[in-house]
Amino acid sequence: RCACGNEFIIGATVPEIKVEICSKCHPFYTGKEKIVDTAKRVEKFERKRKKAQKGNA
Numbered sequence: 001r002c003a004c005g006n007e008f009i010i011g012a013t014v015p016e017i018k019v020e021i022c023s024k025c026h027p028f029y030t031g032k033e034k035i036v037d038t039a040k041r042v043e044k045f046e047r048k049r050k051k052a053q054k055g056n057a
Contacts, residue, residue, distance in 0.1 A: 001016065001017075001018055001019070002018075002019050002020070002021065002022040002024065002025065003018075003019070003020050003021065003025075004021075004022065004024060004025035006022050006024040006025065008022070
């Protein structure tokens with residue numbers, strides 16, 4: 001059973017397995033995926049790319 005309420009029937013040696021997330025509620029599968037760039041890597045890359053383009057021009 002998932003935290004969202006979705007239930008699966010699987011062959012297991014334990015009677016019940018609880019999971020926090022499944023394909024029904026995971027953002028990747030629901031289409032609600034967001035890119036989180038906490039280290040500002042994208043911005044850092046863009047700055048380096050622009051600087052390199054200036055040097056080549």
